[in-house]
Amino acid sequence: xxxxxxxxxxxxxxxxxxxxxxxxxxxxxxxxxxxxxxxxxxxxxxxxxxxxxxxxxxxxxxxxxxxxxxxxxxxxxxxxxxxxxxxxxxxxxxxxxxxxxxxxxxxxxxxxxxxxxxxxxxxxxxxxxxxxxxxxxxxxxxxxxxxxxxxxxxxxxxxxxxxxxxxxxxxxxxxxxxxxxxxxxxxxxxxxxxxxxxxxxxxxxxxxxxxxxxxxxxxxxxxxxxxxxxxxxxxxxxxxxxxxxxxxxxxxxxxxxxxxxxxxxxxxxxxxxxxxxxxxxxxxxxxxxxx
Amino acid sequence: xxxxxxxxxxxxxxxxxxxxxxxxxxxxxxxxxxxxxxxxxxxxxxxxxxxxxxxxxxxxxxxxxxxxxxxxxxxxxxxxxxxxxxxxxxxxxxxxxxxxxxxxxxxxxxxxxxxxxxxxxxxxxxxxxxxxxxxxxxxxxxxxxxxxxxxxxxxxxxxxxxxxxxxxxxxxxxxxxxxxxxxxxxxxxxxxxxxxxxxxxxxxxxxxxxxxxxxxxxxxxxxxxxxxxxxxxxxxxxxxxxxxxx
Numbered sequence: 001x002x003x004x005x006x007x008x009x010x011x012x013x014x015x016x017x018x019x020x021x022x023x024x025x026x027x028x029x030x031x032x033x034x035x036x037x038x039x040x041x042x043x044x045x046x047x048x049x050x051x052x053x054x055x056x057x058x059x060x061x062x063x064x065x066x067x068x069x070x071x072x073x074x075x076x077x078x079x080x081x082x083x084x085x086x087x088x089x090x091x092x093x094x095x096x097x098x099x100x101x102x103x104x105x106x107x108x109x110x111x112x113x114x115x116x117x118x119x120x121x122x123x124x125x126x127x128x129x130x131x132x133x134x135x136x137x138x139x140x141x142x143x144x145x146x147x148x149x150x151x152x153x154x155x156x157x158x159x160x161x162x163x164x165x166x167x168x169x170x171x172x173x174x175x176x177x178x179x180x181x182x183x184x185x186x187x188x189x190x191x192x193x194x195x196x197x198x199x200x201x202x203x204x205x206x207x208x209x210x211x212x213x214x215x216x217x218x219x220x221x222x223x224x225x226x227x228x229x230x231x232x233x234x235x236x237x238x239x240x241x242x243x244x245x246x247x248x249x250x251x252x253x254x255x256x257x258x259x260x261x262x263x264x265x266x267x268x269x270x271x272x273x274x275x276x277x278x279x280x281x282x283x284x285x286x287x288x289x290x291x
Numbered sequence: 292x293x294x295x296x297x298x299x300x301x302x303x304x305x306x307x308x309x310x311x312x313x314x315x316x317x318x319x320x321x322x323x324x325x326x327x328x329x330x331x332x333x334x335x336x337x338x339x340x341x342x343x344x345x346x347x348x349x350x351x352x353x354x355x356x357x358x359x360x361x362x363x364x365x366x367x368x369x370x371x372x373x374x375x376x377x378x379x380x381x382x383x384x385x386x387x388x389x390x391x392x393x394x395x396x397x398x399x400x401x402x403x404x405x406x407x408x409x410x411x412x413x414x415x416x417x418x419x420x421x422x423x424x425x426x427x428x429x430x431x432x433x434x435x436x437x438x439x440x441x442x443x444x445x446x447x448x449x450x451x452x453x454x455x456x457x458x459x460x461x462x463x464x465x466x467x468x469x470x471x472x473x474x475x476x477x478x479x480x481x482x483x484x485x486x487x488x489x490x491x492x493x494x495x496x497x498x499x500x501x502x503x504x505x506x507x508x509x510x511x512x513x514x515x516x517x518x519x520x521x522x523x524x525x526x527x528x529x530x531x532x533x534x535x536x537x
Contacts, residue, residue, distance in 0.1 A: 169382070172344065
């Protein structure tokens with residue numbers, strides 16, 4: 001019994017930094033759940049990844065101006081991510097280019113610029129910090145930032161939910177009624193960037209997307225409604241955060257990869273044993289046909 | 292005849308290549324019109340323009356007393372994401388959008404309307420099914436139920452019966468006739484001439500330019516159809532030159 005306690009509760013009871021990390025995971029999970037689910041539903045799973053990379057030069061500029069300061073780096077990252085998202089959206093609306101092609105172009109420019117800036121004005125440790133984050137180093141300031149971002153995105157999601165669902169399912173429907181449908185898409189992109197920035201302090205720009213996408217994609221093997229997908233994805237993201245933290249504490253692993261790998265394990269289990277459309281279901285159906 | 296939509300020298304462009312040339316005429320209030328013509332004749336472009344999704348490159352469309360929410364447009368099937376996790380009832384409830392907007396609740400009366408629409412397309416008991424799990428014909432029935440809930444005065448249908456089974460087509464045609472009886476204005480892009488002759492009193496035959504427009508028997512003559520085909524074969528050579536310019 002004490003062993004179980006030592007493993008599952010002990011680290012959080014004994015160490016304030018672990019408690020903060022756990023609260024950070026809760027905040028990130030609440031924001032990442034809906035963002036990830038809608039990214040999957042809009043067929044933008046990979047675009048989340050490109051946006052995470054485009055945050056980098058902004059964070060680097062913030063770093064150059066005011067050192068390792070979270071507000072400056074977050075603001076810079078937010079502006080850079082937003083610029084890439086909006087310019088890509090604009091280009092794909094004005095030209096015949098597909099949105100993912102525009103995203104790919106602008107994110108590569110942004111990423112290369114970011115790496116150049118970090119390596120000429122910082123050092124490789126800073127670069128590692130931005131790319132991979134450090135959830136165990138989350139302080140009160142960044143915790144507040146994450147909580148604020150989560151609160152804002154949950155409220156905004158509640159406000160745009162109906163329109164976002166309608167627009168994802170049948171884009172021409174709202175355009176016929178209102179003459180525009182782009183507003184929901186733009187608001188959604190802003191939320192994606194916001195949550196990306198909230199996640200990068202804790203998990204780094206690369207890993208933050210993992211906590212968004214893996215639970216959301218895995219959830220589709222279990223449930224089949226938008227609200228239940230969001231609920232399950234959020235729950236899984238938080239559990240992955242918790243388990244990842246315990247593992248990283250016990251085995252002295254870096255916390256970001258431990259959390260994302262836990263989420264990855266959930267995805268793989270869902271892929272094989274999920275209730276809907278999983279490999280197991282396909283296998284069972286085939287044997288059913290044979291008999 | 293009271294015109295609901297008057298087209299004056301309407302020209303629509305796609306990538307700066309004209310898709311519809313100098314189209315003039317009027318859709319009467321309460322009319323039921325089939326838009327026909329060879330592939331690439333600009334039929335879908337015309338419907339998109341009427342739905343407000345495409346701006347005229349030249350000319351005008353004059354709507355008499357119709358606001359944006361009075362128009363319903365059913366695009367060709369591919370426009371919808373069939374894998375989206377949404378229930379049949381929720382798809383139909385989208386038809387209430389102009390009443391409830393993005394925030395207001397859908398009350399009991401509106402709920403009942405949705406269920407009534409569902410049973411009038413013959414899908415009683417399908418409310419909670421996932422839209423993506425339905426057959427192509429059943430999906431089209433659901434979208435017709437959504438049109439019914441939207442209660443629009445102008446209904447635009449782009450090839451509504453393509454790849455749809457005969458029984459569903461028959462049921463949905465009956466709905467179209469019912470809407471016509473209720474005084475709604477309906478414009479449908481169609482391919483099946485027999486269907487047009489039997490169910491659509493008005494026809495508009497086009498091949499980028501207007502070939503004929505009026506009562507269906509006077510439009511669907513062999514001379515007109517031949518002319519339309521000849522015009523369609525002539526395009527490819529110099530499609531980007533506006534020869535019809537006055």
